[in-house]
Amino acid sequence: MTTVIGLVAAFLSTISFLPQAIKVVTTKKTDGISLVMYAIFTMGVLLWALYGFMTMQLPVIIANVITLVFAVIILFYTWQNVMKEKRRTK
């Protein structure tokens, strides 16, 4: 039972970033999104993936590599819009 809860938790917390990645790619809107959050979060997920490699835990590697892909997409679009906004207000 515990393992099932852990797997479902890992699945939900990983897949949850897919709708956010789709939303920023399709709408290009990132107004409310915190660039600082995704910068820190991406580093955290990168370290989780590294931790998974070092401890040879495949679920940790897979979950965090997938989350990393979504996080980088969201980070890229958010960063792009922040840069545009800065150039506009110079």
Added chain:
Amino acid sequence: MTTVIGLVAAFLSTISFLPQAIKVVTTKKTDGISLVMYAIFTMGVLLWALYGFMTMQLPVIIANVITLVFAVIILFYTWQNVMKEKRRTK
């Protein structure tokens, strides 16, 4: 070394939600934020906290209870704005 990487990963992926929570509370802006993401993510984090209790892993409990607080704040503001938008466009 591995433990340190795991702890830093846990710290970063937990604390990363703080700037997003602060941003939605101060700006009330949630345009780019995916309501679906935070609904799924909040369930995932809730299950992670439950997993931590069931396996008596204090770091898992602490990290996910903290993340849960931030996620619920972000989810609440995003949901509130989505409801406002729906009423406005009726």
